[in-house]
Amino acid sequence: MTAAMPVIEAKKLGLTFETGDGQVHALSNVDLTINTGEFVSFIGPSGCGKTTFLRVIADLEQPTSGTITVNGMTPQQAREQRAYGYVFQAAGLFPWRTIERNVALPLEIMGYSKQEIAERIGRTLDLVNLKGFEKKYPWQLSGGMQQRASIARALAFDADLLLMDEPFGALDEIVRDHLNEQLLKLWARTEKTIGFVTHSIPEAVYLSTKIVVMSPRPGRVTDVIESDLPRERPLDIRESPEFLAIAARVRDGLRAGHSYED
Amino acid sequence: MTAAMPVIEAKKLGLTFETGDGQVHALSNVDLTINTGEFVSFIGPSGCGKTTFLRVIADLEQPTSGTITVNGMTPQQAREQRAYGYVFQAAGLFPWRTIERNVALPLEIMGYSKQEIAERIGRTLDLVNLKGFEKKYPWQLSGGMQQRASIARALAFDADLLLMDEPFGALDEIVRDHLNEQLLKLWARTEKTIGFVTHSIPEAVYLSTKIVVMSPRPGRVTDVIESDLPRERPLDIRESPEFLAIAARVRDGLRAGHSYED
Amino acid sequence: MSFLLRNWQSSLVLALVVMSMAFLPIISSGGVGSAFLIVLLIVAGAVGAMVLKDRIAILVLLFGAAHGAVWLLIGALSGKTGEATTSFYLLLAASWLLAWRLVTVLSSIKPKGRGVDVFLRLFIPLLFGAWLLILWEAIVRGAGIPFVLLPPPSAVAARFSNSLPILAADVNQTIFKAVLFGYVVGCGTGFLAAILADRFVFMRRGLLPIGNLVSALPIIGVAPIMVMWFGFDWQSKAAVVIIMTFFPMLVNTVTGLAAAGHMERDLMRTYASGYWQTLAKLRLPAAMPFIFNALKINSTLALIGAIVAEFFGTPVVGMGFRISTEVGRMNVDMVWAEIAVAALAGSVFYGVIALAERAVTFWHPSIRGG
Amino acid sequence: MTDRLRDKIWPVTVILMGILAAWYVGSYSMNAPFQRDLDRRAGETPSFSEFVVKTMSQPKPTLPAPHQVAQNFFENTFLRKVTSSRSLVYHAGITLSSTLAGFAIGTVLGILIAVGIVHVTALDRSLMPWIITSQTIPILALAPMIIVVLAAVGITGLLPKALISTYLSFFPVAVGMVKGLRSPDVLHLDLMRTYNASRWETFWKLRLPASVPFLFASMKVAVAASLVGAIVGELPTGAIAGIGAKLLNGSYYSQTIDMFSALVAGSIVAALLVAAVGIVGKIVERNMGGRAA
Amino acid sequence: ADTVTLQLKWVVQGQFAGYLVAKDKGFYEEENLDVTIKPGGPDIAPEQVIAGGGADVVVTWMAAGLAARDKGVNLVNIAQPYKKAGMQLVCPKDGPIQTTDDFKGHTLGVWFFGNEYPFYAWMNSLGIPTEGGPDGVTVLKQSFDVQPLIQKQADCISVMTYNEYWQVIDAGFKPEDLIVFNYTEMGVDLLEDGLYVMEENLSDPAFKDKMVRFVRASMKGWQYAMDNPEEAAEIIMDNGGQDENHQARMIGEVAKLIDTPDAKLLVPAYERTAKALLDQKIIEKEPSGAYTTEITDAM
């Protein structure tokens, strides 16, 4: 493993949306460092700014205060160097392209060869178990299948930094387990840095080297938990006491961020 | 409790989609009875026909074989009597209406009084913890908040049969737990019949009186599990052995429906 | 009661027939003989459509009754132009209602096979059009409207078939020279201008307001100027067509380019996709429904533009030339023959574009069926 | 204010200057041949600069120079009483009134037709092709006949002209609205279905709001078409008043300068109308929670 | 007062001075008539208007009137104010055409919309085909204006002595720069502005009487206009005419065509017109009853 070099460094980051009836403080005073090769999960109640933070990293939203660097550059420079793979919360497939052409989209843009494209389409669609649906159009697929296609699209090219916004939200447990495992393998193999939003505590604990717990109004980081689980993680690690201890800490952090407790 | 009267009776139900490149057997030979006041969860790999089955019940899709009755009527007649509340997999809010106007939509259509509408908007938005966002437009809300708004919309009026397609997919565990509890309370109070699609095994077991496990290509019912858990369910029932036993059975059923096993 | 409402046309038909009895005969100088047969046909159709169960039988009956009745009605007019009575018009309305019923029943058919579907798609509008002509014929001849104001379709048809070479020459001059050239260039430049305006903010801010101003030029004023500049042959007409088609294309394309969703655009941003790539892969496909909207609007505008421009100075051939000249010669039938050609050509033109639209924007909810 | 200067005024000015320069070059080269003939017949041999000035001061030039048009436009707009038949404001007012009347009727008619087509299968199947066909009929050919026929039944004045505007403007609205009314998501339509919403409610609460962007886009085209219709309609009515009459009389006497300033007036009216529709559209979309693009 | 609606053939201009003056000066009122004057315009066919019941009496050219009669609109000429035709063909002297022998292979501007008959009659008599090519002439449908001559799109164009001719002069041509072919001088003229009514109306004596009074007042108007062209031009301007000096000049020229304002139809001119139309098959049958002198005789 290379020495921990900061990929993302956020300092006193803040973002305020102006809406018709006042301001929304989506992020405030966020300090966070993510190092190369880390797998960082973001967890927190809905509306706490997880998506917004990922969007700031990817240069899709401009912070209104504080600073953020990506690979030592501004997010914009990093984006222009195609440092990101991004999986959005909604699938966002292009309705005029078949599934395979959707997966091919970033590859075409990044100038991969025809052959390479074909090869990668096959590989990634296989990974998300969508073989046989290459020629279907998005609206002919179920919600979960669409989401898997959008994951395939982000995995098809080699971005060093993978940002995933609830990629497995619409999937069943089995597929989710399967994809969790695949993702871990991919991560181990490629040494990507991954930013991952999820609502599932076990998923966060199972996947991450670092778990960022957030809380809303204004969106801020309330806890950063470094996981000491080994890098090799069989699925049944989820029953281990270490695992459950981390999960409990995350749950407590989460609960603290909620207004209602019964 | 009223005597178990069948609300939904499907017999040898089948549905085949014609697509550009061949047929997709979304449902085949589905036999299922759901009685009044039952809470039925549907679980299965993505693309196995859960959504399709719910849509057939709600008269949004026409079966191509077999029969189905709802309250002894055809789905169409039941729909015309406004028997359904439906929560879609995607939020599907109207972008030109604020959150509160979105919730008011079915109430307006069903001719509730102004006062009643205002009262119900307040109550249901409270239930899903969206107080303070009444005047926001959907795009100003996070994905999970949108989904909650769409749940509020379906709960606002009094349908006897509530069909929910992964309503809590985009929510974090805490909110999810909270809404699970609220839903159970609502169900106990109103004796609605609920059809519920989920990918979470604990959620399915926690909520349901009956769990329907499905498997894809062609979509069919592989297992129907009657839960003998008591109707009163504190959250910690999820650690009980009965609970875990049912969960294990569901997991096995699910796994059997998947092609990959490692 | 609901039985009467579901088929309100039949009920109304019967009411009309009863009323028409009060005003017999149908032709002021004629007897009541043929009227009897007509009434019989209409009543049979109306009652049959209400009581019969078999759809095919209903269709056949309605078709026969409506067309038989109107055929007899128009036949009764021969040599008795202008002598139609109230009774005539009531029976005419009744047969038309039967035809409407026919169309309603036909439209409710959900065709299984592709052949049936295509047949219905063509047959229903044709039936509608045929009835426009039938009503026109019956009313013009029944009321004795002067030939120079409005000729009956039968006269137009006769003139049409006698003048094919002239019509062909006019179509060649107006459509194959002026319209096609102007349409392609006008739509093309409108599209390019939209891209330009989209690419360079400076252009958009500068060009769009001026473009709006210039391109909304009333073509009537432009046409004589174009004739001055480009001569009296087809080039000046093409110039008018270019000016007319430019604006809709510009506006629609600019709107369409803004139609891509926010998330999709963000996605392209994360790929650091360049302007042209985003354009080609996201924004143009998303703009296609709008672009086709412009292409369709322009297909009709182009034809009108070219024809109207020919009112201002042309060689002695062309559809617009013919129309304006033959009005002056009181050959109104020839005028309508040219109009019929224009309508036919325009519909074909539009139809081709609509087909292309279906093929290109197959993914749009409005095509997938919403 | 400086933002406005940078964002709006500056680009427009630069491009206008470019157009003006091209226009001057154009008017020199288009007027030169006739001027040469004139000089030859008069036996004059002017210097080049004299010649250039002459090409830009012909009373009936092929392409009037911008300053000739500007001067004429200024005189006829600002130096005449608005009630005078020589005032462009007067003529623009006449044209505007029939444009607006025709546009209003056309928009309503277009919407009604679209509603019918979207809701009545029989109309959808049979009417649409004929609506399209109706637009392929050259209106100028019909305009005189319409005016003659309407006059025969005693309808004169504003209405016949407005009807021609209507004829041209209902079409874009009808086509755009059919598209707009069919634009809602399948999901939204399904939602309304589960409420067993009546057609009317689905229309009012879903189809109509969803069609608003389409409506305004088509209305922009329709209002420009209305103006053309009003002008066309003015030609066969004796060409006494209105921008169309100015154009016709100008062309009848080869008064190109008059024609150009009438065209400028027409374009300004058109631009104002299109802008007005655009602004109303923006306001409506903002009130519907529209999100800046 | 009895009402009369008059449909003009063209926009308000000196060509119709008599009627406008008669209305303005109250000559119609003196005859107990309430006259409405409807201006015409391009593509308004007066024959169509009268057939549709939009007018009682129209001003039109005889060729168009006879053609309409042939098509079943029973028009009858009741008065013929214009004795001579005002149409002519002008060509620049420095152009290729000096005499009728030079026409072949060149382009001529012609007005259509019922105004083309004299031209075709003339070409017919010269034996020149009009389909273009080196042995014939190419015909161009001329616009409202004289631009085709200035733009050199045509070698000769049609003008009216009272109108477009002066526009050519205004555009910088001097009379000596132009070659003029005048239809009247060449003896191939067809009758121009006459007054026409529907035949069935004439069987009504009251209508006849109304027309007698109408024509009488109109000719009084013409006389007044010819005597006071400046004032008449003023009246025309008030009714929507353009360019005051041009209108006064137009009235002066029109006066030459009217000669004496008695509105009497010259039967030989009528017969020549009818024959020319028959020869060209513009009308199919020999017209009969297409004119009456009863009205002018009763004046």
Ligand SMILES: Nc1ncnc2c1ncn2[C@@H]1O[C@H](COP(=O)(O)OP(=O)(O)OP(=O)(O)O)[C@@H](O)[C@H]1O
């Ligand atoms: N474009 C916007 N305009 C105004 N407010 C916004 C906008 N986008 C997000 N917000 C607000 O910012 C806050 C954070 O939103 P964000 O989408 O980051 O939440 P999240 O943590 O991703 O929630 P979820 O888990 O539900 O997706 C929310 O209160 C939301 O209402």
Ligand SMILES: Nc1ncnc2c1ncn2[C@@H]1O[C@H](COP(=O)(O)OP(=O)(O)OP(=O)(O)O)[C@@H](O)[C@H]1O
């Ligand atoms: N409109 C359609 N046209 C063609 N095929 C369709 C259509 N809708 C669904 N299908 C197919 O039917 C099958 C079942 O789809 P369905 O949406 O019911 O799955 P699901 O169980 O809800 O999956 P998920 O959990 O991912 O939402 C899938 O294979 C899908 O591709």
Ligand SMILES: Cc1ncc(C[n+]2csc(CCO)c2C)c(N)n1
């Ligand atoms: C379409 C058209 N027709 C005729 C003329 C010429 N014109 C002007 S006045 C006049 C006399 C009519 O009584 C004639 C023939 C034209 N310029 N355009």
Ligand SMILES: [Mg+2]
């Ligand atoms: Mg989010």
Ligand SMILES: [Mg+2]
């Ligand atoms: Mg689903």
